[in-house]
Amino acid sequence: MLDEENIVDPSHPRYNSLMIRKKIADAGVKGMLADSAMIAHGRGEAYDYLLGERTIPSAMIATKEAVARLVNAERPVISLNGNAIALAGADFLTLASQLGCPVEINIFYRTPERMGSLIGHLKMLNSKLELDVEILGGIPDERIPGLEGPRGACQSNGIFNSDTILVPLEDGDRCEALVAMGKEVLVIDLNPLSRSSRKCTVGIVDEVTRVTKNMIQLIPEKPNVSDFDNSKNLQAALDHIIDNLSDKFN
Numbered sequence: 001m002l003d004e005e006n007i008v009d010p011s012h013p014r015y016n017s018l019m020i021r022k023k024i025a026d027a028g029v030k031g032m033l034a035d036s037a038m039i040a041h042g043r044g045e046a047y048d049y050l051l052g053e054r055t056i057p058s059a060m061i062a063t064k065e066a067v068a069r070l071v072n073a074e075r076p077v078i079s080l081n082g083n084a085i086a087l088a089g090a091d092f093l094t095l096a097s098q099l100g101c102p103v104e105i106n107i108f109y110r111t112p113e114r115m116g117s118l119i120g121h122l123k124m125l126n127s128k129l130e131l132d133v134e135i136l137g138g139i140p141d142e143r144i145p146g147l148e149g150p151r152g153a154c155q156s157n158g159i160f161n162s163d164t165i166l167v168p169l170e171d172g173d174r175c176e177a178l179v180a181m182g183k184e185v186l187v188i189d190l191n192p193l194s195r196s197s198r199k200c201t202v203g204i205v206d207e208v209t210r211v212t213k214n215m216i217q218l219i220p221e222k223p224n225v226s227d228f229d230n231s232k233n234l235q236a237a238l239d240h241i242i243d244n245l246s247d248k249f250n
Contacts, residue, residue: 043191045190047190047191047192047205047241048190048207050241050244050245051190051205051206051237051240051241051244052244053207054210055206055210055211055214056205056206056237056240057236057240058205058233058234058236058237058240059204059205059206059211059237060214061228061233062202062203062204062205062206062228062230062233063204063206063211063214063215063218064218064223065202065223065225065226065228066166066186066202066204066215067215067218067219067221067223068222068223068224068225068226069164069184069186069201069202069225070099070101070164070166070186070219071099071219071222071223072225073162073163073164073184074163075101075161075162075163075164076099076101076162076163076164076165076166077101077102077103077104077136077158077159077162077164077165077166078092078095078096078099078101078102078103078104078165078166079103079104079105079106079158079159079165079166079167079168080092080103080104080105080106080118080122080168081105081106081107081108081168081169082107082114082118083169083208084168084169084208085105085118085121085122087208087209088168088208088209088212089121089122089125090125090128090129091209091212091213091216092168092212093122093125093126093129093131093133094129094131094212094216095166095212095215095216095219096131096133097129097131097132097133098216098219098220099219102133102134102135102136102157102158103122103133103134103135103136104135104136104137104154104155104158104159105118105119105122105135105136105137105138106137106151106153106154106159106174107150107151108150108151108171109150110150110151110153115137115138118137119135119137119138122135123135136155136157136158136159137154137155137158139155140153140154140155141155141156142154142155142156142159142160144159144160144174144177144178144181145177145180145181146177146180147173147174147177151171151174152177159178162183163182163183163184164183164184164186165178165183165184165185165186166186166188167185167186167187167188167196167200168187168188168208168211169188169189169208171196172194172195172196172199173195175187175195175196175199175200176195176199179199179200179201184201184202185199185200185201185202186200186201186202186204187200187202187203187204188204188206188208188211189203189204189205190205190206190207191205192205192234192237192238192241193238197234198230198231198234200230201230202228202230203230203233203234205234205237
């Protein structure tokens, strides 16, 4: 297997994007991801290209709002899937430590092998970072109402009884089910047109590794919750994409 990290020149204009792809590929080899993980990542990467591969102003506004709601929550939780763990597992554990909340693994294609690999990876990072974040998801004892199959499985001391949930790289029907439970759902999704982005409480249209780093910096500031309008903020992201495309062809 070729080692992209030693082949791709760091001066390449899309070096960071290529290294992120490598993280996904490596996690797949370790058994952490479903076969469709690279397809899902590629879809997000396409939107990131349209955004200019940077955190745009509307994304930073949404990130600050999400942090405010997490800081003010009584029972926050961070829900993670395989791609999120592969790309930013260490940063999500750092966020959870800052917030004093658990992380819970919830994946679409759930198998004992994948769950074991993902839990083991997070435990390794937890130890390496010298953190003591509670890692949930291995022993579900509740179900999200209205969701059939493995995605509905969750833990009572995690997702089920949370009031505010950060869900990177979400899928739409689970987002809607969580909102229907009365939870504030904070979604990281590069697609501003997705059902997750449109139906959640706060949609952050940005790449997950940039969002986590921004959140780590913002949490100590303890920002206040505002009268955030998710629809208007998503429209600002769409406007940015349209303007960016216009600039490229003019």
